[in-house]
Amino acid sequence: MHGVGDVRFFDRVAPLYDLVMPPASGEALAAGFDRAKRPIEQLLDLGGGSGRAAAAIAGPETTVVDASVPMLTRARTGRGLSAVAGDAGQLPIRDDAVDAAMVVDALHHLPDRTTTLREAARVLAPGGVLVVQEFDPTHPLGRALEVAEHAIGMRSTFVAPDELADELFAVGFTPTVIDRGFSYTVAGVRRDATEPRR
Numbered sequence: 001m002h003g004v005g006d007v008r009f010f011d012r013v014a015p016l017y018d019l020v021m022p023p024a025s026g027e028a029l030a031a032g033f034d035r036a037k038r039p040i041e042q043l044l045d046l047g048g049g050s051g052r053a054a055a056a057i058a059g060p061e062t063t064v065v066d067a068s069v070p071m072l073t074r075a076r077t078g079r080g081l082s083a084v085a086g087d088a089g090q091l092p093i094r095d096d097a098v099d100a101a102m103v104v105d106a107l108h109h110l111p112d113r114t115t116t117l118r119e120a121a122r123v124l125a126p127g128g129v130l131v132v133q134e135f136d137p138t139h140p141l142g143r144a145l146e147v148a149e150h151a152i153g154m155r156s157t158f159v160a161p162d163e164l165a166d167e168l169f170a171v172g173f174t175p176t177v178i179d180r181g182f183s184y185t186v187a188g189v190r191r192d193a194t195e196p197r198r
Contacts (some may be wrong), residue, residue, distance in 0.1 A: 026056035029131055031178050032187035033057075033100055037127030042098040044123065046088045046116065047106030051075030053133075060100065065091060089115040093123040100124070102131045105183075107164075108149075108156040114167065121172040126192040130173060133185050136160050141182040161186055 033040055041061060045054040048064035049071035063082040064075045072083040086092045088103075088110050101120050103110075110116045120130045136142040137158035149156040159167070161184045165175035173188025 026058075028133065028179055028185040029053070029057060029102060029104070032102075032131030032176075032185055033129060035176060035187045035189050036100055036129040037189055038099055038125060040099040040129075042100075044091075044093065044098045044101040044120075046091075046101055046103045046120065047110060048075065048083075048102075048104070049106070051079040051081040051083070053102060053104035054081055055079050057102075065093075089119060091119045091123055095122055096125040097123050098125065099128045100131070101128070102133075104133045105135070107132055107134050108158045109154070113157065113159065114171065117167060117171045117173075121190055124190040126190055128190050130168070130188045130190070131178075131185065132164060132168075132187075133183060134159065134161075134164065135182060136180070136184050139182045 040059070043057065043060040043062045045051070045062055045064045047066055048054055049066050049068060051064050051074065054062045054064055063084055064072060065084050065086045065088065066072050067085065067087060069085055072085055075081045075083040084092060089112050101124055107113060107116065124130060135145050135158055137146050138160050142158060146156060146158050161177045161180055164186050165177055168175040168186065168188035172191050174191055175186055175188040178185035178187055
């Protein structure tokens, strides 16, 4: 299963991860969360690792879900976050349980993007929002990142913003591309079953 090697990599680098990675910017995330049609009290950080992105968000009760236990230990002990070891493709969260979810710089590491997006739709209450920050493989720096990750043994699969927006729509979200570039942000509001499709 692709993703296993990626998890092992993050297990190994967990002690140094926060020293070499810049803090996450909360601005684009906040712009995505502003799309929610409900108050955000419960936030899920999927593939959130050490909690680097979660630390940039103030307000909601946040739970980090990740497959790397050493990274989750950093989230718990270093940042005081609630952290759960789990598979983004089979979340240990009940239906309609959270108001918002985010996947920051991690979707390309997950083995089955469609299953992950479906799981996010399942655990989000109607009107809740999923915010995804990713790297664009059509951007020169995105192409370079993809080559670099493959060179170190990762099986990363990147997707461009408009393609991700289409995938979000297909699994029950109303998507918006918030920003574009090497790093981009797409937000999707979970549609109610009675809501008309576009």
